Amino acid sequence: MSQSQPMQRNNSNRVSPNRNPAAAQRSSNATGLCLAPCPRATPMSGHHDWYTLKGLTHLDICPSCMRQIAHSRFREYFFPSQPKPASHRTRCAFSNPWARLAWTQMIKKHHDSLEMLYQMTRPPPGARPCPGRTATDQTWHRIIDPGTGSYLPRFHICGSCARNVRILMPAHRDTFIPSTEPQARACDLVTSSPRFIRFIDLLDAAATRAEASHLPRPDTRELLAYARRKVTLRDCRRDRPVLSTWHYIAALPELSVCEDCYDETIWPLVRARYPIARLFCPSLRLLPGDGPDHCREASCQMYSPRMRAWFRDAVARDDFATLRSVALRRFEAERRFHHRREELLEAEARGYRVSDEMRKAVEEWERWE
Numbered sequence: 079m080s081q082s083q084p085m086q087r088n089n090s091n092r093v094s095p096n097r098n099p100a101a102a103q104r105s106s107n108a109t110g111l112c113l114a115p116c117p118r119a120t121p122m123s124g125h126h127d128w129y130t131l132k133g134l135t136h137l138d139i140c141p142s143c144m145r146q147i148a149h150s151r152f153r154e155y156f157f158p159s160q161p162k163p164a165s166h167r168t169r170c171a172f173s174n175p176w177a178r179l180a181w182t183q184m185i186k187k188h189h190d191s192l193e194m195l196y197q198m199t200r201p202p203p204g205a206r207p208c209p210g211r212t213a214t215d216q217t218w219h220r221i222i223d224p225g226t227g228s229y230l231p232r233f234h235i236c237g238s239c240a241r242n243v244r245i246l247m248p249a250h251r252d253t254f255i256p257s258t259e260p261q262a263r264a265c266d267l268v269t270s271s272p273r274f275i276r277f278i279d280l281l282d283a284a285a286t287r288a289e290a291s292h293l294p295r296p297d298t299r300e301l302l303a304y305a306r307r308k309v310t311l312r313d314c315r316r317d318r319p320v321l322s323t324w325h326y327i328a329a330l331p332e333l334s335v336c337e338d339c340y341d342e343t344i345w346p347l348v349r350a351r352y353p354i355a356r357l358f359c360p361s362l363r364l365l366p367g368d369g370p371d372h373c374r375e376a377s378c379q380m381y382s383p384r385m386r387a388w389f390r391d392a393v394a395r396d397d398f399a400t401l402r403s404v405a406l407r408r409f410e411a412e413r414r415f416h417h418r419r420e421e422l423l424e425a426e427a428r429g430y431r432v433s434d435e436m437r438k439a440v441e442e443w444e445r446w447e
């Protein structure tokens with residue numbers, strides 16, 4: 079989709095939430111399809127205003143998420159959670175992308191019950207959670223490439239993510255096949271990766287097409303093409319500083335972009351011949367800087383939906399001044415955050431309790447991210 083129509087905005091028929099948070103925050107959101115980021119994504123104590131859902135009282139939902147989703151057909155299911163003990167730390171259930179996806183899917187498919195959300199948030203006892211980006215020696219679910227008849231190389235999904243896909247899109251019940259050979263790897267459907275939403279969109283599009291044309295199984299060719307391209311690129315390390323090579327604009331080296339985010343966000347606009355996109359050097363290079371080899375560590379500046387939305391807007395309006403100002407402010411906010419985090423980690427090593435301060439620092443950074 080973004081390849082051929084780079085300027086396309088939110089399409090409310092798609093399942094993914096948060097594609098454009100700037101737009102999501104602006105619009106009133108009657109269906110709950112585009113949710114703004116959750117402010118209580120890390121476990122925290124001291125709040126007495128949690129909500130829960132009839133029959134799903136294992137979930138606690140923060141007022142911000144609740145306000146956005148309670149407009150929906152399930153509004154009468156919400157009621158205040160039981161009071162929590164003072165020391166109890168609670169995380170908002172709707173900070174989990176899978177719970178959000180289940181919600182948007184239930185609205186989109188006009189479900190009458192909360193069964194899908196229940197299934198999604200109640201894994202079977204003993205189920206292994208997704209290992210995320212941590213390489214773990216376990217068995218994986220694989221996808222068959224119909225072109226070769228064998229597994230798509232280097233693409234592995236953990237059992238938990240495969241189960242979530244099946245719950246969300248029953249048409250994909252046979253798309254991911256459990257392989258019996260254990261391997262030490264990370265999961266390729268990790269929710270914090272910028273690739274995640276694209277994988278979900280492609281799965282959803284294939285499932286929707288299969289249902290509409292009564293195919294026995296979804297056509298996964300588009301998904302496979304995307305996965306095949308992505309497994310050759312390093313996954314975005316988000317805000318982790320690394321000494322690496324980057325795509326950047328010579329006049330704005332602060333806006334360093336990893337190869338994955340370049341491929342996703344900038345390359346389609348380069349192909350569509352937008353002047354600002356074409357200012358990026360097309361090859362990966364070391365950044366000019368102050369290290370011993372006159373280069374510096376950097377982190378990717380283009381993984382968040384917020385920055386991608388800003389970038390696309392600036393490119394569409396050919397407004398380099400705004401892009402520069404947004405990029406520099408983000409760059410400074412990230413520097414402040416890394417500095418603050420180091421200070422707090424040092425204090426923690428000396429025995430101080432820093433969790434509240436750390437949470438504040440992370441929340442402040444998430445506003446800029």
Ligand SMILES: [Zn+2]
Nearest residue numbers: 116140143170
């Ligand atoms: Zn929330």
Ligand SMILES: [Zn+2]
Nearest residue numbers: 208236239265
């Ligand atoms: Zn996983």
Ligand SMILES: [Zn+2]
Nearest residue numbers: 314336339378
């Ligand atoms: Zn990136």
